[in-house]
Amino acid sequence: MDAIHQGAIEVERIAILLAALTAAAVSLPASQDFDALITPFVEAHCVKCHGERKQKGDIRLDILDRDFSKGENAILWQDVSDMLITGDMPPEEEVRPPMGDVSQIIKAIDTELRSAAASMNERGRIALRRLSHSALDNTVKDLLGIDLLLSKNLPADPDLEGFNSLAVTLDANPEMVLKLQNNANTIAKLAIASGEDIREKRSYSIGTIGHGHNVEEGREFVTTSSSRDRKHTMWPKDFFVPQDGLYRIRVDGFARDYRTDLEEQGIEYTYLRENYEQSLKKRDRKPNDEPRLVSIIAIQASEARHMDAASVPGRRVGYFYIGNEMDSQYVDVRLNKGENIMVHYAAAAILNQSPTAVVEGEERLVADLLHVKSITVSGPEIETWPPPARQQLLGASDTVPNNVEERIGDFLFRAFRRPVPKNTLQSFNLLYQTGLDQGLTEQESMGNVIEGVLTSPRFLFNYDKGDGKDVWALASRLSYFLWNSMPDNTLIKLAENDQLQKPRVLRKQTARMLKDPKTQRFIEDFTAQWLGLKDIELMRPDPKLYEDYDPLLESLMRQESETFFQEVLEKNLPITSFLDSDFITINERLAKHYQIEGVDGSEFRKVALPKDNPRGGLLGQASILKITSDGTRTSPVVRGVWILENILGDPPSPPPADVMPIEPDVRGTKTIFDMLSRHREIETCADCHRSIDPWGFGLEHFDAIGVYRSQYRNGQSVYAKGSVPNGSFDGIADMKRVLLNRSDQFARALTEKLFTYALGHPLSFQERLIADDIAKANSQKGGGFKDLIIAICESPLFRGEIQSTQVAQN
């Protein structure tokens, strides 16, 4: 418990003063009153499991210290209150305390918490926080106008509560600094470059498209069959990537099954190899209206040639589906200097030899085929040429401007996001001068300055002076919250004029910022962490079990959740939409995955759901159902934990160290319900699993990639029943009703997650009180999601204001 303390209290201490007015209106119960109230209640309803004899969940309540001024006690009492509010405790099989008693206790704990929070007169603070990986990359893009990753190969930061952007986990270590400087060096060189524009657009077609020996050249198209080896690949001849960066690969062409076309036209074909007919027939033939996946693979430029190798080298960097009529598709991919790309088709049967057949006297490929008319590569992505930073620091022309010092000053101010101390300015100017003195060109020397800026602690860290007046810190906090990047000029101006901390200004700015496309970065970053979408690539489903699964579908799943989040945010829909909604945001491929008719095209759009369709809300989304499975089968335990952590804000404690995991045994006809029987039968398991497993069972109608099922593979019916303290359910629709009854709990959970993300630390009990009040007030005003975010941004807690921070008394 001591460890809890040192972390929580020191890092996140926040002083909360009580407004005299509110305080006067409510009479605070003396601690004796609290004792008198709580002791008999604990005796009657809690000590059986949390007393001297047993301490289930390591909780003992009869001797739990009632001195709320100690943070660790306050946190524990807050947990007790949570349990009572949700009805999770006392457990169902015990005698229910009279409702009046429960609400009295909840109120008493709340009062104690609030008066403790009010009396803790310490200085509140928001800890210094290093930029997360995604924040580093976004900031480079906004500062320098080039799209190179400063976070490339940096060691991953540890996770805390699913977040990888919290102050305490964002460390600096030699491994990180070493790689950071190397990346900064590469970035600086490009950012300060001049001379000939390196951005290019090159198109390749018949004659300039290189390919393996099994690829056929026609008059207009280069054609290949589906395969897993490089004899069937094609590439732009002699292209090599001049510079690390983001490139757009466009392919004009189409893919369809030639056999189907021939058969429909009544044209005969005979394979040169007799056994081909048979082996091709064995595989399912794709109808021509189904999407076909094309992958883009990055290889060393020297590897772009024919080879008799059984597999394809390189990194899979991008995918798209191509249509069955002339189509033009593109994907943006990150490539390294010296690479080339390969276009690879593996959408249908995997063939080792070319499926060559005689058609009307001619030898042709007859199978599921990709026809490519052209491949176009453009990039690297750079806003302007010379790059913006070059123009700002040394001007666009070859003549060096005479106010370099001033330009460096402006650059540092933007990069460091606050006024720059004189000494710092001097050292960077000195760095520039020294470079020149030692024979570097202006461009090289300025490159060193940029490298130094990107490696500087002033660039890497956001910090708040903690005096309640650090308006620069506020500007950065706001922009890293809503854009995951540096403040723009408007915010900087408002900070300079000391305006930003005014609630009215903040409210207006938040609304403005949420309309900016940069909000997309918040959506991606926050959902990656809150929903765990960052892990969607882990545990790829077993292709034998899930033939329809492909890597592009995986990223579309993620996009669905992001688009849904964006829709709720933009339209200011009630946050309960996350629990259930009468619409979803999908495209054609996902519609197929969900067996929904009438959605054509790759763009995402809002689709109204039929009444009893199970897809509404987050829990019907394939992304969530996929990340909570292990790639082979579903696990009600993992899904239950996910719901408790992310929807209900009530993460279960980790399994005790001495419990051995259950080894699954799929021989015989056991269902997952049977396999988890130990969770119900053994008391030590049941204590926790009774609150975990039911939520997961409610999702059993969705398989490991989120497809609806009513039977398991072995033919047994899906078991989707669950029972929780305030209801029981059978299936997802039922369970969503139970969750909607807990929408207050969800509102608190989501608000706490948003605050955690915005402030950069797990909330202390005082901060939770404030967050919960905001959640409550928002729910009363209709629960609009945009409203909630605005309320967070204008809250004293977010503003870092101390004197006026207050906890309302109930």
Added chain:
Amino acid sequence: MKKAIEINRRQFLCGTGGLMALPFLSSLPLSIAATHPIAKARKRLVCVGTFLGMYPGEWHPKQNGNRKPRLLEPLMPHRKDFTVVSGVDHGINGGHKGTPSFLSGVYQPEYIGESIMVRNQITLDQLAAKHLSRDSRYHSLQLGASEGKPSQTLSWDENGVPLLPEPDPINVFQKLFVNDLNPKEASRAMTFKRSILDIVADDARALQSEIGYEDREKVDAYFTSIRDVEKRIERQQQWINTPKPGVPPLMERPTTFHENLDLMYELTALALQHDSTRVASIELPAGGLPITLGGEQLSGYHGQSHHGKDPEVVEELVKIELMHTRSLSKFLSRLKEIDDGGATLFDRTQVLFGSGLGNGSSHSNRNLPVLVAGGDLKHSGKDLVFEEGKTPLANVFVTMLQSLGIESENFAHSTGNINNELA
């Protein structure tokens, strides 16, 4: 583009022995070589870890009566030179999350408020490198059979930071064997890098006075890191004029998991032979490059590890893991071929193979697969079976460290050593 001489990869793999005609010690800088008599044998360590464990039913001796475990069969030519240690683990849980504790012995949950953050600690290879690699060009190598996720990482440094393995053999090759085209220019660039770091470090100092005392620790960690990086650049700079050992160029990347693994083993052997480093770790992650057997691609390695006791799936898993031990066996043979001034490289290299996952199907981190080979360790051709839960794997590590000449009485949660059995 510059045209390099191109050779077939397989030629590269089998033909290197003959082409390495460099005199012994030629890759050491003169100053260091002079103080390093040949008599003082250089000790090395190679740690290999699979992320998904090894199927216990075909790994542990005597699990199936007296039948030999199939996974060890490819290693039989080396029977007298390795020892399987059974019944040892780190006493932790966590499944895949606990697996990176394989070489650290620690899966350390840290409480922050009510939340738990798991941090790792320094791994066996990194600790050994601190002592063994003082005089070599590189501190250590981290290689991967395929691209891995940070959460699967095998090697962690003293700050609990994952050291991501390099899965691309061309990059490894460049690092080990390709000289800077212009050493003078490279050295100058490093000097600038150091002066940039100097300014940044000074500024970190200055920043300390502008922030609250609670925040100073983070900035201080940053300051220390900068100083550490300056030292690393200095080390690189000292080596810049020493030519790297010349070996035939590597043009082509392998396209399958095990071809890539074999090439990583080969590069490791070369790196050790030429004393580019004395410590390497090789990670076999859960996926990435395709796994093929006889031209047939095996699907979903991770899926197989969740066999659910289905005999067909178990069989596929064993097939994949047999390829792991076959590659290992080839590596051991390779080390035995290389002369290291009076002994074979194998005699001077401890090889540890194993996993932090005891059973992929149940996600258990107990009774880990552990095999040690080579070095000065005492192998008798018999395997060691400890009673489960009684002997920490860290005790094995203590014996390994001592045998490498590193004075250490303990490692992580060790309770002693197994010198009696293995040293």
